Amino acid sequence: MEYEKKFLTFSEQADLLIQRGLQADREILIQHLQSVSYYRISAYVRPFRQKSSPNDPIREDLIPGTTFDDIWSRYVFDRRLRLLVMDAIERIEVDIRTNLTYLHAEKHGPFGYADDTGTLPNVQSEEDRERLLEALKEPLAKSKPHEDFVKHFKTKYGSHHRSLPIWAACEVMTFGHLLTFYRASHRDIQKIVARRYKLSDIVFVSWLVTLNMVRNVCAHHGRLWNRELGVKPMVPNKDHQWRHGVGASAQPLPDNRVFIVLTMLKYCLNLISPDSQWGQGLKGLLNEFPKIPLRSMGFIDQWESHVLWK
DSSP, rough: OOOOOOOOOOOHHHHHHTTOBBBBHHHHHHHHHHHOOHHHHHHHHGGBBBOSSTTTOOSSSSSOBHOOOOOOHHHHHHHHHHHHHHHHHHHHHHHHHHHHHHHHHHHHHHHHHHHHHGGSTTOOOOHHHHHHEEEEEEEEHHHSOHHHHHHHHHHHHHHTOOSHHHHHHHOOOOOHHHHHHHHHSOOHHHHHHHTTTTHHEEEEEEEEHHHHHHHHHHHTTOOOOOOOOOSSOOOOTSSSEEEESSSSGOEESSSSSSHHHHHHHHHHHHHOOOTTOHHHHHHHHHHOOOOOGGGGTOTTTGGGGGGOOO
């Protein structure tokens, strides 16, 4: 099928939304479209489109009474949710880096990762190994390193070493590199890091995969609030903390919406930063935006009474 949609000016975009039933001040709407693209805004418009029955295709017309404030509040909520999620992921990422590189250096020395391929026995392919090592060595290989600690190392030790010590190299890892490094490391190292979070290494690596995906969504300003997860984490249902209620009344957490990610983050912060107020920050955000449909995010009934959220 040929794509036939034509270019629209900001004014035409505003007129189209108003024509479809959006209640808005036209000039204010144009101003917002000039700073946030129509295409990006349309993701928050979509839930307000009319649908007469479950089997009918979604029409372009909006539900009567839909205001631009309704749509914009969801956009603002989503932006603040991403910032909150990124804050938690940063703390967890730094904690994992610290412990993973500590254990790796303890077992293999500061340069073992670069000198001996046996230090990364579980790498999934040689291509993955090469990409990881290239990424870790890249800062030192640059003619003008950006980080001061890399400049210092290159000036003082560059004539003898072509790689940074692992505790310095880890500081230039992306989350994706960290995931690859964890997967490639010895199983005993993987298990020790996972045990810090009271998880099996199999469950833990599934969490890292999901968090890597979520981090990328947040970093690229993607829609998060009602997203269906393309990569589902494993839910440790054998752990009583991960069930809501007792016995037959237990309600498992859905694994395909953002609530499971928020719960994972809260669980991890409970362990590595017990005094963190991150959970209160999330509750405060939800209270500030009471019209946000929590079902779209996968929240369970009485979620605040769940042991992980108390």
